Amino acid sequence: MEPVAVALSGGGDSMALLRLAADWAKARGRRLLALTVDHNLNPQSADWTRFAGEAARQVGADWRALSWEAPVAGPGLTARARVARHGLIAEAARAAGARVVLLAHTLDDVAEADWMRARGSTLGRVREWSPSPVWPQGQGLMLLRPLLAERRKGLREDLRGRGVGWVEDPANADERFGRSRARAALAGEALALPARSLRDHPPHAGEGEAGRFAWVGVLEVSRDVSASTLAAALLCAGGGAVPPRGERLERLKARLAAGEDFSAGLAGARVEAAGASVRLMREPGEMKRRPQETVRLAPGVAAVWDGRFEIAATEPGWRVEAAAGRLVRLSDADRRVVAGLPAGARGSLPVLVREDGSGAILAWRGAEVRALGARRLRLALGETTQEADLFHPMHGETPPTDLFS
Template identity: 60%
Template sequence: MQLTSASAATAAPDGGLASRVFDRLDARLEVGLDLPVALALSGGGDSMALLDLAAIWARRRGRRLLAITVDHGLNPDSARWNSLAEQAARARGADWRGVRWDGPRPSSGLPAAARTARHALIADVARAAGARVVLFAHTQSDVAEADWMRARGSSLGRVRAWSPSPAWPQGRGLMLLRPLLSESRDGVRTYLRERDLGWVEDPGNADDHYARSRARRDLTARGEGAALTPALRPIRGPAPTVSSTGVVRVSRAASGRTLAVAAVCAGGGSRPPRGERLARLLVRLAAGEDFTAAMCGARIEAVGPVVTLLREAGEFARHPPGSPVAPSGPVSGAVLVWDGRFELSGLPAGTRVAAAAGRQAQLSPADRDRLGRLPAAVRPTVPVLIREGSPAPLLAGQAGRVRSLVGQRLALALDETTREADLADAPHGASTPDLLFSD
């Protein structure tokens, strides 16, 4: 571990790296908004540089900055690192929150599990504070390392400058912004030294047990890592449409990226499809074949020019979602997420959320009529409410407020938003037309 000076230069930087980062922040974020911008702060060099830059930008633009540090509990020095991160954040006028990962440690795939937990914890804190955007300090060097790992079989996803939080459902409605993504790690370290800023060197970065460390060592030895990942293919064909029950329709000519994202959103999960599985479906679509398939918890029906994606009832039955219960006491602000597809609020205390499957005959005639208007494959997978002291279930939307999350999630994933301002009309959830069964 290396700790450099913790003092910060007093003069605000202009030009060079600072100017480029300020321009990227200005292009995405609002000015003078009374909501914080969140920032993932590990204490490492990249995040400490971004903290310094973002704090200067926030002061100039009238925004609050919230730095969030996750302690994975994987290093005995982590408490000291957290203290350094807190001191650095508060010295720059930012608020700070520290959270700890206390979940089980897998016997294999620890970096991936830690990364997933980190995103979820950061999303929870950011949403609770009212933030819409979280800044991450990934650089061009991180992109090159991820490309190196993918070339050797890793399923690590590609990072983009502006993308939705990968944590689901914790990160719903949150966007990630990476203003250092086109900068090199060496350039960021130069900025830190010029500003006399301190950072932590995690010894895990040199541990060859981890693929990321091997990638960093190999690319450094070869002097590589400057090339950014090629841009993703643009969306082809008409824009997808989404119903209030989370049924997605896309063109048969849609790109693989669109099909993959649509399947993840319709299925309510967070794991993207395997490349070979997606490739086989694209071949069948290109050949004009009509078929039914399943992927990512979604049922895929290709008929003529349209591909319909909805929750797969068979997968739904094999792995049923949990049954969240509205808490006792004041519940006006309580929000429940069910099956990764619906957000429920304003429910009476003690109300349990369950699937319509197996309960359709118990619904009232009016609710059975509402349900009967839906496609048969959709009916078992919509939520019903089980109320305390009432034997009959109630179709969700007849008590409290229920909205589909699929529409907004798909819009964010397909780059239909470009700025923080685009999130203002529907923070942390689907937009008003996505209300379920709002007669």
């Protein structure tokens, strides 16, 4: 059975989670994998990493040390460290076969994030069950925060009662950082869960459906889509990693709500609204402005192309490129398939080309291809709520079975 991963910094919250997770895993016969990231930002970080490793082994967990090798001081350091941490954890978890990573966020973290957002931070809301925020490293990987109803103080009191120590990072008290200022401002305050349970699905879940062209990366939403769902759908259709925000997103939402027919681009995605139909797809023009790196395929090894497709070739000698400029080189059979697709989506289809530049076939002819957008959107909207769902094939990820026969 696949392991469950836990992010272990050695701090009090993660030490409490480690012990709870170890008891849970032992009772269910699951393997627990503890992952510790050394950010190389403190002279004591190597000692903290060793401490975390010893703690993991004491409870019978497997353990891996991960290292961020490129920390650069300056503005945005906390955000860059967070992205690097999530990326390292995602790659290690997936390599081990895990699809769920436990994180030790508490009710204090929820309150601190709210405090920071009220003062201009772009931090997202902390959810109990959410997809990994890095892409494509985090594809199909979910984050579970089982301690969101717990206070930091109570977890440490429990550790003291068990005679368990933890690491205290001095950065937590350094008010140059927004998180530390929030922690100081909220110290000693009574906190309560929001009226709407953190365990509920987001209110916008299920507003849109993937659509019958999801296998080529086309997603569909309703005209009354919420801003958060629209942002998530644009991100998934465009294959990017940073969701759109602000005035451009609000203007786009307003045009949809007004019933306007139009085409527009945002976040690497193209929006085509006509009547009740609103389709989101990759913006071909954006692919020309910022060409994707060539992806060379090894037989049987899945590679992500353009953040939208997972492709595994069945034979050597292929690379993946965009169909734009190569459609005329396709066979009659492939051109018939393309003719049945939305026109705006055709140029961004993945095409296999031989290493010497010869040949051009739709990727589905010579590889196993899985579209990632529809599943990614379901994860973002909180519609996948069970670990088992992460491993099951999803309708719409692959083309109709007879299309390429």
